[in-house]
Amino acid sequence: QVQLVESGGGLVQTGGSLRLSCAASGRTFSGYTMAWFRQAPGKERTFVAAINWSAGTTDYADSVKGRFTMSRANAKNTVYLQMNSLKPEDTAVYYCAAKWGGFGTTTSQYNYWGQGTQVTVSS
Numbered sequence: 001q002v003q004l005v006e007s008g009g010g011l012v013q014t015g016g017s018l019r020l021s022c023a024a025s026g027r028t029f030s031g032y033t034m035a036w037f038r039q040a041p042g043k044e045r046t047f048v049a050a051i052n053w054s055a056g057t058t059d060y061a062d063s064v065k066g067r068f069t070m071s072r073a074n075a076k077n078t079v080y081l082q083m084n085s086l087k088p089e090d091t092a093v094y095y096c097a098a099k100w101g102g103f104g105t106t107t108s109q110y111n112y113w114g115q116g117t118q119v120t121v122s123s
Contacts, residue, residue: 001026002024002025002026002027002098002111002112003024003025003026004022004023004024004096004097004098004112004113004114005022005023005025005096005114005115006020006021006022006094006095006096006114006115006116006117007020007021007022007023007117008020008021008117009094009117009118009119010118010119010120011120011121011122012086012119012120012121012122013121013122014086014087014088014121014122014123015085015086016086016121017082017083017084017085017086018083018086018119019080019081019082019083020036020080020081020083020094020096020117020119021078021079021080022034022036022078022079022080022081022096022114023076023077023078024077024078024079024096024098025077029053029077029098030053030054031053031054031100031101032053032098032099032100032101033050033051033052033053033098033099033100033101033102033103033104034050034051034053034070034072034079034096034097034098035047035048035049035050035051035096035097035098035099035103035104035110036048036049036050036070036081036094036095036096036097037094037095037097037107037110038090038092038093038094038095038119039092039093039095039116040089040091040092040093043092045095045107046061047061047105047106048060048061048064048068048081048094049061049064049068049070049081050070050103050104050105051070051071051072051079052102052103053072053074056071056072058070059103059105061105063089064083064090067083067084067085067086068081068082068083068084069081069082069084070082079096081094083119086119086121087121088121088122088123089121090119090121091119091120091121092118092119093116093117093118093119094116094117094118094119095113095114095115095116096113096114097110097112097113097114098110098111098112099111099112
């Protein structure tokens with residue numbers, strides 16, 4: 001059974017940095033896309049970034065391009081989201097997700113989800 005476990009969230013000031021981790025288990029993820037989504041209070045869950053597990057190619061939402069970087073460590077079955085120059089509007093619960101095949105930016109495309117980790121950016 002696939003399990004995704006996020007960690008690394010916390011409270012940070014505007015302009016600060018955080019690195020989120022997502023440890024994946026339960027299968028081989030070659031051919032999968034791993035992604036980060038976020039959900040602010042009262043809002044829908046939205047796409048942040050994605051990475052192709054095999055090729056390492058990435059895709060980002062416009063709102064985080066140039067500030068966030070997604071990477072993976074195949075040997076550890078872990079993906080990361082390095083978040084720099086954080087803004088109050090980045091405050092949300094961040095979720096790790098996985099799907100077979102290419103990139104996707106909608107929640108309905110992803111089969112597996114973690115429990116989420118809270119990121120709070122203070123002004």
